[in-house]
Amino acid sequence: MASIYIHIPFCRKACHYCDFHFSTSLKSKDEMVKAICAEIGLRKNYLGTNEISSLYFGGGTPSLLEIEDIRKIIAAVNLHFRLNPNAEITLEANPDDLIFNKIGEFGESGINRLSIGVQSFQDEVLKLLNRTHGAMQAIHAIKESQKAGFQNLTIDLMYGLPGLTVKTWENNLKQAFELGTPHISAYCLTVEKKTALHHFVANKRISLPGDDITAVQYEILMEMAEQNGFEHYEISNFCKPGMHSRHNSSYWNNEPYLGIGPSAHSYNGDSRQWNIANNAIYMSEIKSGGCWFEKEELLPSDKYNEYLLTRLRTSNGINLAYIRDEFGKARAAGIEMKLAPYITGGLLWHEKENVFLTRKGKLIADKIISDFFN
Ligand code: SF4
Structure with a gap:
């Protein structure tokens, strides 16, 4: 999809x-x-x-x-x-x-x-x-x-x-x-x-x-x-x-998407690209067959950070087994080692392999997520 x-x-x-x-x-x-x-x-x-x-x-x-x-x-x-x-x-x-x-x-x-x-x-x-x-x-x-x-x-x-x-x-x-x-x-x-x-x-x-x-x-x-x-x-x-x-x-859910129009972003699993945020240049480059976007190949660390950033904000939370399979055992172990103070502080909760934000954690979600970044 x-x-x-x-x-x-x-x-x-x-x-x-x-x-x-x-x-x-x-x-x-x-x-x-x-x-x-x-x-x-x-x-x-x-x-x-x-x-x-x-x-x-x-x-x-x-x-x-x-x-x-x-x-x-x-x-x-x-x-x-x-x-x-x-x-x-x-x-x-x-x-x-x-x-x-x-x-x-x-x-x-x-x-x-x-x-x-x-x-x-x-x-x-x-x-x-x-x-x-x-x-x-x-x-x-x-x-x-x-x-x-x-x-x-x-x-x-x-x-x-x-x-x-x-x-x-x-x-x-x-x-x-x-x-x-x-x-x-x-x-x-x-x-x-x-x-x-x-x-x-x-x-x-x-x-x-x-x-x-x-x-x-x-x-x-x-x-x-x-x-x-x-x-x-x-x-x-x-x-x-x-x-x-x-x-x-x-x-x-990390599905690919195509962004059309000036300033729109696209993602295909391996790279991201973004269209120029200028109406006149966008239209003229499309017309002349020129280049209207910039592109960035994603490193494994970018993909890992992106997973944390998007998933921890959702009610699905992050899944440690998935992190182990997709991003390596070291990253999953790194998260497990850091979890304790967040759980005792009532900011995260942990059930089997899943980790979620609590209500209190949602108030400072950006800070918590960046603490776990690569
Ligand atoms: S300026 Fe336009 S895009 Fe921005 S919030 Fe207002 S209506 Fe929406």
Whole structure:
């Protein structure tokens, strides 16, 4: 099994916290769709004979595309790859794009999962983040998507936001669970360099909640998700039974993926490559048959670190027998030797050959994982 990611590098406006690759000028949208379809053909051998179980439109804001653009891209994937007839086909959408007619058209085009960028149900916070939508629009978009027949819906929420108190975070979560989407991704705000938010924080125009408040917000998230029957299957991802994101799970299960479009990353088990994060150069290199990506061969230590990084964040944890077989006895023994203080400190737990993060461990997951890196 394998998956394909399509990066749509356009947004209506720039959210203050965002460092993804996108342009707010939509002038080259048609040319970009052509270049994306061309790249799909040019890279038809990248995934070998693997069947495609997931196709994901991310960005940027893929919901800005016309329905014809989406049809063209799905047709190009069908032409050059073996797309499983039951493949998960996800489209990331901003609430302001989800009007009833368009949602219906998304469904007819083959999209069977919507990922809605809600982020918050508080207008003041959305305004502070420079989002294009308000809270009521987000609620409306979710309800309209449900009415249009989308059962497989996920929403993105953020915590650790400026102005987000513990109480308002609880209210956000309450609202999310009441809306009944079967999947929620919740991310802690990180202040990335070169973003407007970084500038505002540096100039003290905006202040962020402290780590203690952010940790409480994450604990509330875990608690409320459990009470509402959600499985916490990855640090930032929660779902009703059976409603896991197939696409993200394929990354965490070390399956190969092909990334199409500017800035998209690809992985085939032995190497990684990433497309240039510049719309004009990407389109011109695709057109002229030039080179639009960089590539890195993975060393055994890279593969081992990647395994730790992705798997320890999931509810499957890491498996010592697998590490012994794939990466050598010394690495597995190295982990076993280091485990004791993490287990007595209540950060990890160990069952047979598997090692998992505890709730307390999830609060400092990045630190724990890097302690075990090669
Ligand atoms: S809509 Fe998404 S990709 Fe675009 S600026 Fe906002 S967060 Fe970034």
